[in-house]
Amino acid sequence: MRILLAEDEAVTRLAARALLERAGHRVVTAEDGPAAVSAAAADVFDLVLMDLELPGLPGDEAVRAIRLQLNGAAPRILMLTASATADGQTRCAGCGADGVLTKPLRLESLAAALESGPQAASSPAEPPSAGPAFDEAAIATMREMLPATRVAELIDKAGAALRQHGDALEEALRTGDRRTAATMAHRIAGVSGQYGCLALRRTARALEAGLEDSACADLPQRIGASNAALAPALEFLERCAATARG
Template sequence: MHILLAEDETVTRLAARALLERAGHRVVAVEDGPAAVAAAAESAFDLILMDLGLPGLPGDEAVRAIRRQPNGTAPRILMLTASATAEGQDRCAVCGADGTLIKPLRLDTLSATLDGSRGGGAPASMSATEPAFDEGAIRTMREMLPAARVAELIGKTAAVLRQHGQALDEALGRGDRATAGAMAHKIAGVSGQYGCVALRRSARALEAELEQPNTVPARRADEVTGMLAAALEFLERSAARG
C-alpha cells in the first residue's frame, strides 16, 4: 500500500516507517498536522496513519481537513494514539477517521484492523500482571532491520525517554498538569513501540489521573519514575546485545 504516516515523535516515526517499509509498503512520513494535510492533498494514499497529538494541527483536526478535500473521502484513515483518556478516545471516534490503533504500531494489529476482524476504538486495558518488558518487540525489529539500525534506534529512544522523564518531573514540580499530561502521553507512545510495557501502562495511567482536576498523582508519578529507570536499563541491555 501507499501509506501516509503522520507521527511527531522521531524515534516512533522511524521505527514505524521501517517496519512498514520492510513489510513491502511505500511510506511517506511527516511530523506535523499541516504537513499531513498537504501530503494528502498532493498524493493519493491507500491508507493514512494519523497520530492524534500532532503539533501545528492536532491529528483529529487534520483528519477533518483531509475529509474536506476533493479526494478526502477516498483514503482509509486510522488514528494512532497512546492516550488512555476518555477525551482522547472521544476525539478519535468523532473526527471522521475509520478506526483507532493504540500505540505501539504492530503489523499484525494493523492487518487485523484493515481486514475488519478488529474494529476501531480502544482495546481492553492492559493487565498489571503482564510482563514488564516485551522482548518480542525488540526481536521483531532485529528480524526486520540491520543490527546497527536497531541499536541506533534503541539508543535514540533511551535519550528521548530521559528527556521526557525530566520534562515530566519539572512539570509536576511546578504544578503544570497540562504539560505533565503531555509528557506522560509521549512516554507512553515511545515506550510501547520498544517493548517497555510496564512503563507504557504506568504512563497511560498517570495521563488519565492528570486529566482529573482533583487527583493528587504523586504515587503514580513515583511509579512512572521507577518504571522509567527500569526501562532505560532494559534498552541499554538490548542495545548491548547488538
C-alpha cells in the same frame, strides 16, 4: 500500499516507518498536523496512519481537514494513539477516521484492522494494572526485519528520548504544569510501548489519565510508579542495544 504516516515523535516514527517499509509498503511521513494535511492533498495514498496528538494541528482536526479538502474521498484513515483518557478516545471516535489503533504500531494489528473493514480497529482501553515489565518480542521483531546496526541506533534514540521526556515531565510536575506533564506522560507511553517497555507504558498511561482528571485521588502514587518504571526501562533498552551490536 502507499502509506502516509503522521507521527511527531521521532523515534516512534523511525521505528514505525522502518517496519512498514520492510513489510513492503511505501511510506511518506509527516511530523505535524499541517504537514499531514498538505501531504494528503498533494499525493494519493491507500492509507493514512494519523497520530492523535500532533503539533500545529491535532490529529483529529487533521482528519477532518483531509476529509473536507478531498470532498469525503479521502483514503482510509486509522488513528494512532497511546492515550488511555476518555477525551482521547472520544476525539478518535468522533473525527471521521475509519478506526483506531492503540500504540505501539504492530504489523499484525494493522493487518487485522485492514482485513476487518472500517470501524473494526481496536480502541484504546484502560491500561492493565499488572503484567510483564518488558516485551522482548517487540525488539525481536525489529531485529528480524532490520539490520542490527539500525536496531541498535533506534534503541539508543529511544533511550535518549525517554530520558529527555522524563526530565521534562519532572520539571512540569515541579512547577505544577499539569498540561505539559500530561503531554510528556503521553510521549513516554508512546515511545516505551513501541520499544517493548510495557511497565513504563502502563504507568505513563495511568499518569496521563490522572493528570487530565482534576479529581484523581491517587496522583502522587501514579507519579511515583511512573518514576520507578523509568530506570528499569532504560536499562532494558541499553541491554537490547548491546545485544543488537553483538
